[in-house]
Amino acid sequence: MTQTLHLGQTLNFTGDPFIEGPAAATHSSRGAVLVEGGQVVATGEADTLRARHGEAEVIDHGEGLILPGFVDAHMHYPQTAMIASWGKRLIDWLNSYTFPEEGKFADRAYADEVAGRTLDLAIANGTTTLTSFCTIHPGSVDAFFEAAEARGMAAFAGKTCMDRNAPDFLRDDARSAHDDSKALIARWHNVGRARYVITPRFSPTSTPEQLDALGALWAEHPTCLMQTHLSEQVDEIEWVKGLYPEARDYLDTYEAHGLLGERGLYGHAIHLEPREADRLREIGAGLVHCPTSNTFIGSGIFDMAARVAEGQRIGLASDTGGGSSFSMLRVMGAAYELGQLRRNPIHPAQLLWLATEGSAKVLHAEGEIGRLAPGAAADMIVLDLASTPGIAQRSALASDIWEALFPTIMMGDDRAITATYVAGQRMKG
Numbered sequence: 431m432t433q434t435l436h437l438g439q440t441l442n443f444t445g446d447p448f449i450e451g452p453a454a455a456t457h458s459s460r461g462a463v464l465v466e467g468g469q470v471v472a473t474g475e476a477d478t479l480r481a482r483h484g485e486a487e488v489i490d491h492g493e494g495l496i497l498p499g500f501v502d503a504h505m506h507y508p509q510t511a512m513i514a515s516w517g518k519r520l521i522d523w524l525n526s527y528t529f530p531e532e533g534k535f536a537d538r539a540y541a542d543e544v545a546g547r548t549l550d551l552a553i554a555n556g557t558t559t560l561t562s563f564c565t566i567h568p569g570s571v572d573a574f575f576e577a578a579e580a581r582g583m584a585a586f587a588g589k590t591c592m593d594r595n596a597p598d599f600l601r602d603d604a605r606s607a608h609d610d611s612k613a614l615i616a617r618w619h620n621v622g623r624a625r626y627v628i629t630p631r632f633s634p635t636s637t638p639e640q641l642d643a644l645g646a647l648w649a650e651h652p653t654c655l656m657q658t659h660l661s662e663q664v665d666e667i668e669w670v671k672g673l674y675p676e677a678r679d680y681l682d683t684y685e686a687h688g689l690l691g692e693r694g695l696y697g698h699a700i701h702l703e704p705r706e707a708d709r710l711r712e713i714g715a716g717l718v719h720c721p722t723s724n725t726f727i728g729s730g731i732f733d734m735a736a737r738v739a740e741g742q743r744i745g746l747a748s749d750t751g752g753g754s755s756f757s758m759l760r761v762m763g764a765a766y767e768l769g770q771l772r773r774n775p776i777h778p779a780q781l782l783w784l785a786t787e788g789s790a791k792v793l794h795a796e797g798e799i800g801r802l803a804p805g806a807a808a809d810m811i812v813l814d815l816a817s818t819p820g821i822a823q824r825s826a827l828a829s830d831i832w833e834a835l836f837p838t839i840m841m842g843d844d845r846a847i848t849a850t851y852v853a854g855q856r857m858k859g
């Protein structure tokens with residue numbers, strides 16, 4: 431089989447930068463990634479790999495920084511078309527903008543069109559894996575997985591279940607949520623690079639009966655992930671208390687119905703009570719930080735330092751269309767800014783790790799995505815660290831790779847992504 435040797439700058443994590451600091455990564459100013467059959471076969475110094483693999487086709491990315499593609503651990507592809515909708519907070523935003531748009535996904539052709547558009551935007555922005563909520567329509571899930579399959583992308587998604595507090599045209603019921611999700615698991619889970627994610631939207635839009643049904647489904651299919659929202663806005667938490675008076679806290683509304691687990695992904699998790707943080711840590715659940723969304727919808731400031739100190743498993747996500755950017759660079763930049771508001775300047779090594787390996791870990795897919803190491807998929811990007819004049823004049827003064835990378839994290843966009851590869855295939859650039 432043909433081997434391709436990519437040359438450029440490389441950065442590889444050998445540890446967790448939240449534990450070891452920037453020493454957890456190795457930088458090579460002239461590194462190489464050897465790809466064969468859609469997978470990474472070897473990484474190392476360019477000279478060494480060139481000497482060893484003289485027969486490989488060589489693609490020289492020059493000064494470009496070769497990285498794993500970004501992994502977005504929480505987003506809503508059906509909200510692509512209404513991203514950046516003005517002036518509302520969570521509940522009004524859902525009712526005014528989100529639900530009307532999600533209603534359009536009853537039309538399979540529309541779902542196909544937006545799924546393709548979303549994945550193309552992801553590729554343009556260097557994101558090679560999306561974890562998406564779909565809509566209540568099973569066809570919206572087929573549309574997403576088919577579009578990902580056509581592009582060779584790893585994809586995590588599920589039918590969003592809602593049986594109350596949503597318009598009639600977006601409501602299922604406990605049984606149909608269970609049965610539709612079950613049929614979709616049979617059709618998609620572990621088929622190629624697709625992974626099915628059981629998806630109750632959040633406690634306010636499910637009856638306890640629906641949460642029970644989805645908890646039972648998860649118990650039947652324990653290799654599936656489960657995704658939902660948790661403690662995003664203070665008003666939402668008050669609403670949850672009213673809807674579930676017997677619950678100890680918001681997390682308990684999931685726990686009591688079989689929806690707390692290690693393979694659970696809890697989006698936002700901003701305003702956690704101590705018991706919730708303890709339980710999430712004990713279980714080893716995934717917390718998904720969505721900083722561009724948290725500022726855009728005015729949700730609050732995720733306490734990264736506290737969550738890291740507790741030893742939580744944390745991923746990073748755009749949460750589009752609540753998040754206002756398709757770029758994980760912008761998401762990393764927003765995570766930095768929110769960190770600053772809590773006097774916690776998150777290091778670029780930690781930001782990059784969150785957007786790659788951290789997200790892969792919450793998805794229980796480390797080894798396949800989020801890292802360029804032997805055996806991983808060759809989902810790769812090449813970053814231009816001087817993609818605009820403003821960035822170029824700053825990175826020119828850098829004395830190490832982190833200083834060179836940070837201006838791109840803070841100011842970069844899709845122009846910084848000179849190439850995107852999915853399973854070794856060039857999709858951009």
Ligand code: GUN
Nearest residue numbers: 506631632659723749752
């Ligand atoms: N909570 C429930 N649904 C949503 C959603 O679509 N976006 C965000 N940001 N929060 C939610």
Ligand code: ZN
Nearest residue numbers: 504659697749
């Ligand atoms: Zn969300």
